[in-house]
Amino acid sequence: MFRRIYQWLDERLNIGPLWRDLADHEVPEHVNPAHHFSAFVYCFGGLTFFITVIQILSGMFLTMYYVPDILNAYQSVKYLQNEVAFGVIVRGMHHWGASLVIVMMFLHTLRVFFTGAYKSPREMNWVVGMLLFFVMLGLGFTGYLLPWDQKAYWATQVGVKIAGSVPLIGPYIETFLKGGDVLGAQTLARFFAIHVFFLPGVLLALMGVHFILIRRQGISGPL
Amino acid sequence: MAGRHEKDVEYVGDSRVIKRRGGPLTPPDYTEFPGKTEPFYPNFLLKEWMIAVVSLVAFLVLTMAHPSPLEAPANPNDTSYTPLPDWYFFFLYQLLKYEYTSGPYTVVGTILIPGLAFAALLLAPWLDRGPKRRPKDRPVATSLMLLALAAIVFLTWAAVDEHQKHMASQGGGSGAPTVEVSPDAPEGEKIWAKQTTCQGCHGVDLKGSGFAPSLEHVGSNLSQEQIVDIIKNGKGQMPPGQFQGSEEELQKLAEWLAQKK
Numbered sequence: 001m002f003r004r005i006y007q008w009l010d011e012r013l014n015i016g017p018l019w020r021d022l023a024d025h026e027v028p029e030h031v032n033p034a035h036h037f038s039a040f041v042y043c044f045g046g047l048t049f050f051i052t053v054i055q056i057l058s059g060m061f062l063t064m065y066y067v068p069d070i071l072n073a074y075q076s077v078k079y080l081q082n083e084v085a086f087g088v089i090v091r092g093m094h095h096w097g098a099s100l101v102i103v104m105m106f107l108h109t110l111r112v113f114f115t116g117a118y119k120s121p122r123e124m125n126w127v128v129g130m131l132l133f134f135v136m137l138g139l140g141f142t143g144y145l146l147p148w149d150q151k152a153y154w155a156t157q158v159g160v161k162i163a164g165s166v167p168l169i170g171p172y173i174e175t176f177l178k179g180g181d182v183l184g185a186q187t188l189a190r191f192f193a194i195h196v197f198f199l200p201g202v203l204l205a206l207m208g209v210h211f212i213l214i215r216r217q218g219i220s221g222p223l
Numbered sequence: 224m225a226g227r228h229e230k231d232v233e234y235v236g237d238s239r240v241i242k243r244r245g246g247p248l249t250p251p252d253y254t255e256f257p258g259k260t261e262p263f264y265p266n267f268l269l270k271e272w273m274i275a276v277v278s279l280v281a282f283l284v285l286t287m288a289h290p291s292p293l294e295a296p297a298n299p300n301d302t303s304y305t306p307l308p309d310w311y312f313f314f315l316y317q318l319l320k321y322e323y324t325s326g327p328y329t330v331v332g333t334i335l336i337p338g339l340a341f342a343a344l345l346l347a348p349w350l351d352r353g354p355k356r357r358p359k360d361r362p363v364a365t366s367l368m369l370l371a372l373a374a375i376v377f378l379t380w381a382a383v384d385e386h387q388k389h390m391a392s393q394g395g396g397s398g399a400p401t402v403e404v405s406p407d408a409p410e411g412e413k414i415w416a417k418q419t420t421c422q423g424c425h426g427v428d429l430k431g432s433g434f435a436p437s438l439e440h441v442g443s444n445l446s447q448e449q450i451v452d453i454i455k456n457g458k459g460q461m462p463p464g465q466f467q468g469s470e471e472e473l474q475k476l477a478e479w480l481a482q483k484k
């Protein structure tokens with residue numbers, strides 16, 4: 001049955017090469033923990049990806065309940081956490097996953113750094129990686145405000161003030177982040193938009209480039 | 224395409240791309256590496272997936288054991304709240320608390336140091352260009368990174384330490400009292416209003432939550448002495464020593480609670 005569908009599609013679209021490229025690449029011995037346990041350091045990139053997928057899925061479920069306005073945001077999170085079946089798990093996964101993804105990405109960066117994997121010809125992928133790092137921190141910063149509790153409000157207040165203290169462009173950044181003169185309804189709405197649409201879009205695009213470059217260049221050789 | 228020889232042209236879909244001279248910098252297959260390679264699919268992916276599933280279950284257990292925190296709703300008027308960013312920003316936040324990174328020197332902490340560190344990291348492939356890849360063959364790169372790591376760990380620790388000391392001097396709990404008490408309220412009630420740790424479980428309004436019982440009528444079951452004992456030594460799930468304040472205040476609080484029949 002599946003075979004027939006596949007063949008039907010393949011005849012028309014020649015989909016073989018698409019997935020073959022992903023499926024058939026060899027995993028060399030020096031990055032395979034089954035052969036050298038210490039090669040687990042090569043798993044951190046994949047783990048970052050895995051947790052990113054968890055973040056995206058749990059985040060999608062969160063938006064089924066979350067209401068991005070200052071009157072209802074807190075109540076909607078509280079309701080999700082306390083009343084909705086599995087709400088604790090959905091919010092918990094997104095909350096703890098946000099920390100975990102940073103940890104994994106940090107470890108991945110260290111692996112790449114200490115194995116000198118950023119050297120020619122992989123300079124571009126290192127730069128793409130740094131951009132990914134920034135996008136992740138941006139996701140952390142904007143997501144922190146969304147529950148609209150005391151911690152969220154005051155941490156963002158401080159973060160925005162620090163951004164505002166930057167010479168020359170500071171005040172513009174501050175107004176851009178707040179969406180006005182006060183940290184309030186506008187701020188929450190735009191943090192939500194940035195957290196849920198803008199940054200994930202950029203993240204997915206960058207991850208796509210990251211992976212294409214890895215497939216193109218292959219993983220760096222053994223030390 | 225006239226004049227160009229067939230063998231110079233590579234067919235990609237329907238377009239003709241001029242063939243590159245000289246191969247790519249790295250061959251995209253691993254046959255050159257010695258040792259046992261393994262196909263990504265299905266062998267390697269299967270193992271990865273098994274480990275992922277086990278980790279996922281562990282992660283789910285963690286999320287259930289430690290529900291994510293949710294504090295009181297945002298109150299823009301409560302300027303006494305001590306703000307704290309998420310932990311992975313601690314080091315950047317702490318950096319702004321030293322003499323030459325604050326006040327007139329704030330730029331040093333906000334732009335100069337993080338900017339230099341970030342620029343160095345971004346440009347690492349061009350700063351560290353030698354062909355050697357082992358950490359000990361790149362002493363400058365390796366030691367700078369280790370130094371940066373040490374600084375991050377130290378600053379993160381310093382931020383936590385400072386925050387804890389600050390909280391202790393504030394009389395515990397995170398943030399200011401979330402309840403408004405009138406000035407002529409009983410002494411015990413005022414003390415209760417400051418016990419944010421107790422309120423965390425028993426509720427601001429004494430109504431209790433989850434495993435923590437309501438205290439609205441504790442006085443009908445327990446005497447003042449018994450209440451003092453439980454506050455000091457804990458009971459069941461309740462940890463000991465959560466009260467913040469003097470012995471005298473503790474007695475006043477217990478007296479007030481004991482009157483709740």
Ligand code: HEM
Binds near residue numbers: 117
């Ligand atoms: C969303 C975040 C990221 C994801 C999902 C991700 C994923 C991956 C994966 C799966 C690999 C294959 C090798 C491995 O797993 O170690 C890889 C390689 C690589 N990553 Fe990332 N990465 C991320 C962020 C970063 C960051 C922050 C950097 C550094 C600034 C970076 C730089 C690199 C480089 C240079 C390689 C090639 C390494 C080599 O060939 O040995 N990546 N990445």
